[in-house]
Structure formats: C-alpha cells, structure tokens
C-alpha cells in the first residue's frame with residue numbers, strides 16, 4: 221500500500237518535471253509572453269540575433285534580457301542592450317504598445333539599440349510598478365508628453381540619446397522620487413523649467429547636448445544631493461547661478477562647457493571639496509581663475525579652454541591631475557605648471573596658445589608613461605621634441621604647430637599608437653621618413669625639410685612651405 225503510493229507519487233513527480241505546462245505555473249505568465257512576443261514582432265530587423273531565444277511556447281523568463289520575479293514568475297525587467305563595439309548590433313523597429321501587458325514590470329532598459337523609433341511610448345503610463353526607465357541611444361522622436369509627471373512612481377528616467385524635440389514639460393516636477401533624470405543628447409529647446417527644483421532626491425541631472433537656452437535658473441538650493449550635473453553643449457547664457465554654491469559638499473562632476481556663459485568664474489567653486497571634473501570650456505568667461513582653486517585637491521579633469529581668462533593662474537595643490545586643458549585663453553603661463561609636470565597619472569595635456577616659452581628638452585615631467593594627448597601648439601617652445609616623444613610610448617596625438625621647435629625629423633622616434641602629428645610652422649629640418657608618412661594625420665608644412673617624400677596619400681598642404689621637399693604630392697624631384 222505504502223509502496224504503491226510512493227511509486228505513484230514518484231511517477232507523478234516525474235511526469236510533472238517532464239511536462240513544463242502544468243498547473244504549478246513553471247512557465248511565465250501568458251500576458252507577459254504575449255506582451256513580449258508583440259514587442260518582438262515590432263522589431264523588423266535584428267542582425268545580431270539579440271532576440272533569438274524569444275520563442276513562443278518556451279519559458280519567457282529564460283529569454284535574453286527578460287528578468288522575472290522568483291515567486292510568481294512575472295516579468296519584472298526587460299533589459300536589452302546593443303554592443304557599442306559591434307556596428308551591426310542594433311534593432312530596427314518600434315515599441316509595441318502591448319508591452320503594457322507586463323503589469324509587474326519594474327525596470328525597462330533599452331540601451332544602444334540605435335534604430336528603435338516612434339514617439340514617446342504611451343504604454344509606460346499603464347505600468348504602475350515601473351520604477352526605472354532607461355531608453356537610451358535609440359531614435360525615439362516627437363515631444364516628451366506634457367503629462368510625464370503622471371509617472372510619479374519613477375525613481376529614474378533616462379531618455380538620453382534620442383531625437384526628442386520641444387520643451388521639457390514643467391510637470392516633470394511631479395517625479396519627486398527620481399534620483400536620476402537624463403534627457404541629454406536630444407533636440408530639446410526652451411529653458412530649464414524652474415519646477416525641477418522640486419526633485420530634491422536628484423543625484424544625477426543631465427541635460428547636455430540639447431538646444432536649451434536662457435539663464436541657468438537658480439534651482440540648486442534644494443538640489444543639494446546632486447553628484448553629477450551635466451549641462452554642456454546647449455545655448456545657455458548669463459552667469460553661473462549663485463545657488464550652485466549649495467552643491468559644494470557632494471558635487472563631483474560639473475559640466476557647463478560649450479555654452480555662452482559669461483562673467484567671472486565664481487570663487488565658491490574652490491570650496492567644492494569632492495569635485496572630480498570641471499568643464500567650463502568654450503564659453504565667454506573672463507577675469508582670473510579664482511585663487512580658491514588651490515583648494516581643489518581632488519580635481520582630476522579641468523577644462524577651461526576657449527574662454528577669455530587672464531593671468532595669473534593659481535598654483536594648484538592637486539595630487540595628480542589626469543587631464544588639463546587651458547588652451548586659447550589670454551594666459552601667459554611662461555612655463556608648464558609644476559603641478560602638471562609632477563602628476564603621476566596625467567594622460568591629456570592641452571596648453572595651446574598659453575604663452576609658454578620653454579625649451580622642450582628642459583621639460584622633465586615626472587611621468588610620461590600615460591600620456592595619450594599633448595597639445596602645445598601656438599606657444600614659443602624651442603628645442604627638440606625627440607626626447608619627449610621617445611619617452612611617451614602610448615602617445616596618440618602630438619600637436620606642436622606654431623612654435624620654434626628645431627630638430628632633425630629623421631631622428632624622431634615614436635610609439636606605434638601615434639595617429640596625429642602636427643609640427644607645422646616650426647623650424648624642423650632633415651628628411652621625411654617612411655615611418656612619418658605612416659601616421660594617420662600628419663602635418664609638417666612650413667618647416668625646413670628637404671629631400672624626396674616617401675610614397676604617401678597626403679594632400680600637398682601637409683608638406684608645403686618647406687625648403688626643398690619634392691615628390692608626390694609636391695612637384696617631382698629633379699633627376
């Protein structure tokens with residue numbers, strides 16, 4: 221009796237594990253499956269088979285990018301991402317409105333799929349559990365809906381890298397739970413709605429790469445949790461708002477580059493103890509750089525290029541800077557600052573048109589190993605670049621045009637990563653060698669070079685203005 225019962229149970233158990241379609245619900249919910257299959261049928265092309273595991277009748281919880289709750293097997297996350305290294309890794313199509321069937325969806329992550337188009341997906345309003353939306357680097361277009369504020373359960377909203385137009389709806393202020401709001405790299409116009417100041421839990425606000433204009437409003441007093449503020453590449457004008465000073469204890473990234481901001485760089489920025497990256501490039505800032513910058517001991521990336529800043533530049537107490545760009549201001553630095561030369565981690569140094577008057581051989585940076593980019597164009601730098609380039613094995617770009625550099629080009633040695641070499645308008649002599657014409661972007665025009673140019677594919681403007689260079693693309697050498 222007992223034995224028969226056990227055997228029967230064993231048989232039943234075996235059957236139930238062999239047949240996934242049993243009453244215990246080992247398979248995902250029918251609504252979730254049909255919602256996801258509708259999404260798949262909205263995709264017209266999937267060259268790298270991102271959705272190849274999405275097969276009707278199989279458990280949708282096992283499909284690529286689909287995440288389910290453990291207990292009731294409802295789909296809670298949809299997370300598909302294109303591979304940015306592979307140009308064929310994209311999806312072409314639109315977002316099916318039937319994704320609204322995924323009632324338990326908590327996070328929607330559709331990133332770098334490039335060719336997903338259509339308007340802002342209305343089905344998002346029908347998903348009460350949705351907390352995280354990251355629809356990034358696709359081709360969604362049209363306006364961000366006026367009633368976006370109805371998504372007030374959201375904790376993060378990113379529509380970065382699409383083609384949205386129109387203004388930022390002021391109802392966005394109702395998204396009071398969001399910690400991340402990223403609307404960068406769209407075509408948004410108008411001003412920043414003042415009501416954004418209600419988003420007190422924001423740590424990451426990115427509106428960069430749009431066409432936003434007007435003053436940056438005084439909204440930051442209540443946004444003191446911000447860690448990242450990205451407003452670069454817009455059309456903002458006026459001064460840096462005073463209320464940004466409220467961000468002094470937490471802010472790490474302040475990016476205001478490529479706008480039309482003016483006035484002085486405020487002293488209070490020197491109090492930003494956590495600041496890692498400050499980008500004020502391509503604006504119209506004038507006056508001196510505040511002395512208080514000496515206190516920015518944690519700054520790694522500082523870009524003040526293309527403004528109207530004047531001397532004196534403060535001496536910084538930074539332990540190690542990674543990238544510095546002070547190019548094209550009104551500085552007369554005379555030297556490459558000591559706190560730059562002593563940095564053990566610097567990879568990018570751009571001091572074009574900074575009034576530097578040194579002999580390059582005398583510049584002895586403590587570490588040259590990490591240098592990828594050096595731009596010293598438009599200074600009065602004399603001597604030879606041979607010693608420096610010999611020590612920078614990983615250098616990708618060296619720009620030294622419009623200086624007084626004088627050395628034999630034939631003796632120049634460089635690492636095989638060098639892609640850009642601009643030595644135009646110097647006093648460089650000797651011959652153009654085969655290794656030099658192997659560089660992707662070369663310019664040795666207006667020097668004192670001589671002799672036959674090795675076989676190359678450059679235009680004449682790369683070689684003109686030398687003493688006696690000949691051969692293609694210049695005139696043939698006389699025999």
Ligand SMILES: *[C@@H]1O[C@H](CO)[C@@H](O)[C@H](O)[C@H]1NC(C)=O
Nearest residue numbers: 265307310311312333334335
């Ligand atoms: C998909 O997007 C890529 C990158 O924007 C583009 O080169 C390609 O032509 C697009 N393909 C289709 C079929 O739309």
Ligand SMILES: *[C@@H]1O[C@H](CO)[C@@H](O)[C@H](O)[C@H]1NC(C)=O
Nearest residue numbers: 375395396397398420421422
């Ligand atoms: C903001 O964050 C705090 C701390 O994490 C939290 O207690 C509060 O509920 C959040 N506010 C909103 C509106 O979500």
Ligand SMILES: *[C@@H]1O[C@H](CO)[C@@H](O)[C@H](O)[C@H]1NC(C)=O
Nearest residue numbers: 490491510511512513514515
């Ligand atoms: C740097 O900070 C200290 C302490 O807050 C302050 O006393 C000093 O004046 C600051 N230095 C500059 C140059 O602003």
Ligand SMILES: *[C@@H]1O[C@H](CO)[C@@H](O)[C@H](O)[C@H]1NC(C)=O
Nearest residue numbers: 606607608610611631632633
């Ligand atoms: C380049 O560096 C190597 C090794 O450090 C050294 O032997 C060589 O003399 C240097 N060449 C020049 C031209 O400085």
Ligand SMILES: *[C@@H]1O[C@H](CO)[C@@H](O)[C@H](O)[C@H]1NC(C)=O
Nearest residue numbers: 657658659674675676677678
């Ligand atoms: C010039 O371009 C042609 C065609 O792109 C290429 O085959 C050739 O190797 C190039 N020559 C040099 C010297 O780079």
Ligand SMILES: *[C@@H]1O[C@H](CO)[C@@H](O)[C@H](O)[C@H]1NC(C)=O
Nearest residue numbers: 644645663664665679681682
């Ligand atoms: C090379 O430099 C000269 C002088 O600055 C400039 O006129 C020319 O356009 C440059 N050529 C290229 C291909 O960049």
